[in-house]
Amino acid sequence: MMRQYFEAVAEAVFAALDEAEQATLWLSGEQSDFIRFNHGKVRQAGQVKQCYLTVQLVLGNKHVAQTVTLSHVLDEDQHMLLGVLADLRDALGDVADDPYLLLNTALQSTQRSEASRLPPAEQMVADIVAAAAGADLVGILAAGPVYMGFANSLGQRNWHETASWNFDWSLYSHGDKAVKRGSAGTEWDAAALQTAMAEARAQLALLARPAKTLAPGSYRAYLTPAAVGELVSMLNWGGFSEREMRSKRSSLLKLQAGEVSFSPMLSLSENTAAGLAPAFQAEGFIKPAEVALVREGKYAGSLVSPRTAREFDLPSNGAGAGEGSEALDMAAGDLPMAEALKALGSGLYVSNLWYLNWSDRAAARITGMTRFACFWVEDGQIVAPLNVMRFDDSLFRLLGSELEALTAERELLVDAGSYGGRSSTSQRLPGALLRSLNLVL
Amino acid sequence: MHELIEARFRALNPGVDFCSLRYVEEARETLAVRQGVAEPLARSLDRGAMITVLHRGGYGYAATSDLSSAGLQAALERARQWAEASRSQAVFDFSGYEPARPSGRYIGPGAEQPLDWQRRELTELLLAEDAASQIDARIVDRAASLGRLDVHQLYITHDGGSVEQRFRALIPSLVVTAYADGVAQTRSLGGQYNGYCRQGGMEILAQAGLAGAGQRVAEEALQLLAAPNCPSGSMDLLLMPSQMMLQIHESIGHPLELDRILGDERNYAGTSFVTPEMFGSYQYGSEHLNVTYDPQRSNEFAAYGWDDDGTPAEKVWLIKQGLLKVPLGGAISQARASLPGVANSRACNWNRAPIDRMANLNIEPGDQSLAQLIAGVERGVLMDTNVSWSIDDSRNKFQFGCEYGRLIENGELKGVVKNPGYRGISATFWRALKAVGDESTLDVMGTPFCGKGEPNQVVRVGHASPACLFGAVDVFGGEA
Numbered sequence: 001m002m003r004q005y006f007e008a009v010a011e012a013v014f015a016a017l018d019e020a021e022q023a024t025l026w027l028s029g030e031q032s033d034f035i036r037f038n039h040g041k042v043r044q045a046g047q048v049k050q051c052y053l054t055v056q057l058v059l060g061n062k063h064v065a066q067t068v069t070l071s072h073v074l075d076e077d078q079h080m081l082l083g084v085l086a087d088l089r090d091a092l093g094d095v096a097d098d099p100y101l102l103l104n105t106a107l108q109s110t111q112r113s114e115a116s117r118l119p120p121a122e123q124m125v126a127d128i129v130a131a132a133a134g135a136d137l138v139g140i141l142a143a144g145p146v147y148m149g150f151a152n153s154l155g156q157r158n159w160h161e162t163a164s165w166n167f168d169w170s171l172y173s174h175g176d177k178a179v180k181r182g183s184a185g186t187e188w189d190a191a192a193l194q195t196a197m198a199e200a201r202a203q204l205a206l207l208a209r210p211a212k213t214l215a216p217g218s219y220r221a222y223l224t225p226a227a228v229g230e231l232v233s234m235l236n237w238g239g240f241s242e243r244e245m246r247s248k249r250s251s252l253l254k255l256q257a258g259e260v261s262f263s264p265m266l267s268l269s270e271n272t273a274a275g276l277a278p279a280f281q282a283e284g285f286i287k288p289a290e291v292a293l294v295r296e297g298k299y300a301g302s303l304v305s306p307r308t309a310r311e312f313d314l315p316s317n318g319a320g321a322g323e324g325s326e327a328l329d330m331a332a333g334d335l336p337m338a339e340a341l342k343a344l345g346s347g348l349y350v351s352n353l354w355y356l357n358w359s360d361r362a363a364a365r366i367t368g369m370t371r372f373a374c375f376w377v378e379d380g381q382i383v384a385p386l387n388v389m390r391f392d393d394s395l396f397r398l399l400g401s402e403l404e405a406l407t408a409e410r411e412l413l414v415d416a417g418s419y420g421g422r423s424s425t426s427q428r429l430p431g432a433l434l435r436s437l438n439l440v441l
Numbered sequence: 442m443h444e445l446i447e448a449r450f451r452a453l454n455p456g457v458d459f460c461s462l463r464y465v466e467e468a469r470e471t472l473a474v475r476q477g478v479a480e481p482l483a484r485s486l487d488r489g490a491m492i493t494v495l496h497r498g499g500y501g502y503a504a505t506s507d508l509s510s511a512g513l514q515a516a517l518e519r520a521r522q523w524a525e526a527s528r529s530q531a532v533f534d535f536s537g538y539e540p541a542r543p544s545g546r547y548i549g550p551g552a553e554q555p556l557d558w559q560r561r562e563l564t565e566l567l568l569a570e571d572a573a574s575q576i577d578a579r580i581v582d583r584a585a586s587l588g589r590l591d592v593h594q595l596y597i598t599h600d601g602g603s604v605e606q607r608f609r610a611l612i613p614s615l616v617v618t619a620y621a622d623g624v625a626q627t628r629s630l631g632g633q634y635n636g637y638c639r640q641g642g643m644e645i646l647a648q649a650g651l652a653g654a655g656q657r658v659a660e661e662a663l664q665l666l667a668a669p670n671c672p673s674g675s676m677d678l679l680l681m682p683s684q685m686m687l688q689i690h691e692s693i694g695h696p697l698e699l700d701r702i703l704g705d706e707r708n709y710a711g712t713s714f715v716t717p718e719m720f721g722s723y724q725y726g727s728e729h730l731n732v733t734y735d736p737q738r739s740n741e742f743a744a745y746g747w748d749d750d751g752t753p754a755e756k757v758w759l760i761k762q763g764l765l766k767v768p769l770g771g772a773i774s775q776a777r778a779s780l781p782g783v784a785n786s787r788a789c790n791w792n793r794a795p796i797d798r799m800a801n802l803n804i805e806p807g808d809q810s811l812a813q814l815i816a817g818v819e820r821g822v823l824m825d826t827n828v829s830w831s832i833d834d835s836r837n838k839f840q841f842g843c844e845y846g847r848l849i850e851n852g853e854l855k856g857v858v859k860n861p862g863y864r865g866i867s868a869t870f871w872r873a874l875k876a877v878g879d880e881s882t883l884d885v886m887g888t889p890f891c892g893k894g895e896p897n898q899v900v901r902v903g904h905a906s907p908a909c910l911f912g913a914v915d916v917f918g919g920e921a
Binding site for chain 1: 478479481482483484485486487488489491500501502503504505506507508509512516519520522523526527530531532533560561564581582618620623624625627703704705707708709711712792793794796828829830831832833834835838840842860862864866892895896897898899915919920
């Protein structure tokens with residue numbers, strides 16, 4: 001239904017173009033029920049129905065764009081969009097020719113629509129409250145359809161529609177001691193939820209033990225896939241961006257120059273084919289199935305948006321304007337996850353990291369905190385929960401000389417983020433065993 | 442538009458204990474240049490409404506961009522359904538909660554005045570500053586931008602409450618990167634994340650010093666390129682307002698948010714080392730520390746007349762002479778915690794529900810000039826302009842980095858140092874506050890990017906602060 005609405009809107013916009021004009025449309029919409037939980041109960045429940053349309057008007061090498069909210073009332077939206085076109089024509093008179101404009105002319109229409117198999121959100125909430133009975137559950141359930149569409153006046157149409165849920169939650173023991181979990185899908189499974197909740201409750205017993213406070217220093221550490229996700233997300237902060245590379249702000253400059261390398265165990269790619277995000281971007285360029293970024297520790301490539309491609313005379317690989325990964329894939333290693341604690345011996349079991357930032361971007365040196373269920377391990381056995389610690393270390397070290405092993409199993413981490421709208425990004429990552437991690441506070 | 446929406450809302454027959462509508466319309470436009478070329482012109486017009494229902498002790502909301510009568514009716518019904526569905530399993534029973542029924546109008550500085558927004562001339566200004574920053578072959582990247590924001594809000598209740606608010610803000614920015622021999626240094630005007638963001642009109646360009654900034658910022662980037670790393674060790678630390686804004690934000694603002702203290706944010710943004718019993722008795726900082734929530738400082742980024750639950754906004758002292766007094770909690774959190782608070786129940790837009798947020802959170806000026814602050818340092822570092830921030834989920838152990846540092850030795854400013862950073866613990870850091878600068882050292886900063894909440898929300902906040910001097914801080918520089 002939304003797709004037909006998008007078609008009708010597109011038809012109205014393109015029919016109103018003058019002969020020399022071109023236009024592209026990018027639609028991003030959702031109808032999401034958001035339910036927050038605290039102390040095992042509902043804190044805030046509601047629904048958001050939103051639909052944003054970005055209209056780009058092109059005349060020769062001049063172009064301007066405006067994003068508007070659609071009302072879902074067709075005649076109102078058509079009328080409003082005619083006004084937007086008039087405003088954009090006026091604005092075209094104020095802008096210069098854009099030497100870096102690159103329009104997609106290789107028309108490739110695609111469609112992926114999945115009918116909703118979700119139960120009413122009220123039922124999901126009832127299942128969650130029942131499963132969490134007596135526990136200090138906190139978190140959020142987001143559920144409902146998400147839509148993304150592209151159209152241009154040359155005739156290309158792309159549509160991506162899924163109905164999914166994402167339940168991001170924690171069970172608290174006391175203070176800041178908690179077990180963190182998250183899951184997502186297109187079908188709701190109350191039994192699986194109960195199982196996950198029961199497993200988390202079992203871990204709470206470990207968190208109830210007296211906590212250990214570590215002195216600053218260097219420690220062996222095992223990082224779960226979620227913690228590894230925090231590390232590699234720092235590389236995604238401009239690191240994979242070709243534009244940031246050219247402007248000398250990428251944290252991977254030294255890697256690209258061959259001055260440093262990661263461990264040969266480390267291979268990273270943008271694996272669109274295995275991810276959840278649409279295979280097209282906002283300007284209608286189709287993403288390749290996979291783009292190698294780091295291969296066996298060496299620089300292998302970057303994410304190149306159409307604008308960067310034009311500026312530096314490179315081929316684009318379908319990256320969005322931000323040139324960030326949306327489906328990051330790290331190759332697995334050979335350490336069975338079940339043997340991770342044994343391989344660690346004595347050191348830190350790090351379930352989650354938190355609030356990472358740069359200490360020295362050019363050196364890929366980062367800082368951040370441990371969070372949630374982190375433990376002190378001795379002889380392969382969990383001994384005590386850890387009080388939170390700050391680390392400060394180089395990614396080239398952590399994922400280079402100090403990387404002892406990666407797990408054979410990987411986890412698909414679905415982003416629970418919802419700034420502006422529900423995220424479709426994901427990461428597929430193994431756990432990592434580190435010879436040392438520098439704690440500073 | 443807002444008259445039409447109010448009429449449509451008034452025509453609904455809610456049949457619930459309480460119902461409100463919050464309409465938000467935001468128009469944005471950003472002019473930007475990079476490396477001598479204008480970036481694509483980006484505009485947006487975002488509008489929609491959220492209907493909130495309190496009924497039989499339950500709370501529910503529904504937000505929609507369909508502002509027709511049918512669209513608002515559907516939103517009302519969905520909000521009512523959530524109030525019904527959640528009331529028997531909710532954290533808080535709203536049956537005893539009395540929401541505000543406000544009435545009035547707030548017009549921020551310049552919000553109803555014409556804005557001399559000449560795209561060509563302004564783009565030329567940005568291009569001129571961009572060109573002026575190309576002073577050396579080592580300058581490898583330059584960018585400048587100017588954003589405008591016009592906001593129109595309406596908050597109405599089913600039983601007659603009605604508040605209209607209008608705001609205008611301008612956001613100038615300029616960033617320059619220098620690079621040589623494998624080392625890159627980036628310097629900016631007020632920060633790489635839009636630290637100069639204020640309400641008002643074109644006067645903000647002069648206040649931010651945009652004209653002439655290109656060359657100055659580029660010169661400082663080159664100074665940093667040639668500078669040694671910041672030394673490591675325990676020493677005095679003089680923070681300028683463009684770093685103080687971040688220090689206030691992370692280690693006073695967030696820990697004082699009452700919803701964090703109540704546990705709402707433990708799955709995402711985190712909890713707080715502050716507990717309810719600390720208010721009125723806890724010595725948060727030294728006697729020099731005076732912190733206010735001040736929505737009435739009208740040119741600051743988050744000034745307003747009412748918050749998004751309709752509570753009238755007025756200045757409140759949160760910390761006085763170091764003593765913790767009042768949390769940052771809106772009316773609902775105040776009712777849940779049985780604590781006083783402020784009018785800070787805020788949403789980032791029409792499509793997110795209000796939660797406790799910072800707004801304008803400021804440090805009140807002291808009595809020392811910048812020269813006096815510097816003269817009081819035997820060995821230390823001056824740090825300017827935040828570039829890195831990290832703090833634990835209880836808002837205690839932090840590590841922050843700045844763009845620009847200057848050594849201070851025997852009461853005098855010395856050479857530039859690069860990659861200056863420092864770390865500490867909130868609970869003890871503010872007690873090391875040795876002196877606070879006077880009004881002449883104060884600057885009004887802010888950020889458009891304060892993230893928090895589930896679902897996630899980015900809100901605008903303001904931070905006005907003088908320069909502040911801290912003793913015995915753990916300072917460090919770059920590289921391994």
